[in-house]
Amino acid sequence: MAIEVRIPTILRNYTDGAKAVQSTGSTLGELFANLDSSHPGIGGRLVEDAKLRRFVNVYLNDEDVRFLGGLDTPVADGDTVTVLPAVAGGAPDAARV
């Protein structure tokens, strides 16, 4: 089964710049584990202690998986998974660079 995973700009260094990659799995947790085997390191940016990191949101199609079943959420062929971490925008505060 192929599921499209949309990668945010700040994690594209793990995917050679690709905005979307294909991976497989029957749950979100499996999908991310497989994603980490093909793109080593990306798993740790999404998952910590077997849970989704709290500042990273993951959407299955247009639903936030925190309200579906977290990493146990079933995924299926044709689904789109979007990863959306919190980003600071606006004008930079030099004190925080």
Next chain:
Amino acid sequence: MSLPPLVEPAAELTVDEVRRYSRHLIIPDVGMDGQKRLKNAKVLVVGAGGLGSPALLYLAAAGVGTLGIIDFDVVDESNLQRQIIHGQSDIDRPKAESARDSIRETNPNVEVVLHTERLDSGNAFEIFEPYDLIVDGTDNFATRYLVNDAAVLLGKPYVWGSIYRFDGQASVFWAEHGPCYRCLYPEPPPPGMVPSCAEGGVLGVLCASIGSIQVNEAIKLLAGFGEPLVGRLMIYDALEMSYRSVKVRKDPECPLCGKNPTITELIDYEAFCGTVSDEAQAAALGSTITPLELKEKIDRGDDFVLVDVREPNEYEIVRIPGSVLIPKGEFLNGEALSKLPQDRQVVLHCKSGGRSAEALAVLKGAGFADAVHVGGGVLGWIKQVDPSLPAY
């Protein structure tokens, strides 16, 4: 879901105002009623920067009666690529004053209120109180959580936007009718994990794309038409030229707006969000040199390797002579360690000292006991050692 208008209509529009706003008045959804509501509206814009610049100009042009501006910063040349409310002659002026002057030129009917103090937990309620709605154009997590918490605790809606390189996001947070920012992101990322625009950059026009969405939503809420962006997150991709929206649900466990809130007053947001991680702070303690000390080391001919941990495109803009580039990411994934000499001192630097402190923590952990980093980074070098180099 449509919501009732936030603001009661003003008694009347003057003849001049009818002429000025005629293109609004002939839209049935706006009409005289909507324009009178805008005239009575009080909107606070947090930050006259990337998002605040277009937001303020369009809110002013639209005829919002009172605009508050919070900004304690001054205009820098590097702002002008995107902060279109400021101009060349405004460099070094307070942004709030520069923004006020541009607003007066755009629409003299607008009353502008300046708040030039730094927004903090001590003054947020007092500043927010008189306003109907808040537009958040802030750039850092501490202020963003502060704006969210103050808005929720005061029961006010706020329109949020965020930008990074070619990506933008926007939503309306209004706890009374939907989720708040903490429902979307319960916790900020740890310091050093997520880059800011100063590190990652932002396409100037992206500010207009997202800032104008924020104004669009503000106007709809004030005058009470259309479908507000409550409970939805708009995601804009300027490279693909696509807009998508995902659902944002109110989290029943939200510590601020959930069933059993644990946050009932404003907290210490600097401590909540951190600026540099504890590990980086510990590593930098006693292992930080100044740009002048680095210059002395170079002039003395000390044996050390100077490592720039910024990104390749930053290295291309300006660099300290003799430095080699190993981006911070290679320290975090361990690749950098094999590239570094074991028998020479390692000196790290970045743009202003944050990223190099994070990389230093990795080095110290790997046994590079005499490694140091340069406080103030390449910007400090330019200021103290070689002002002929371009700052960015």
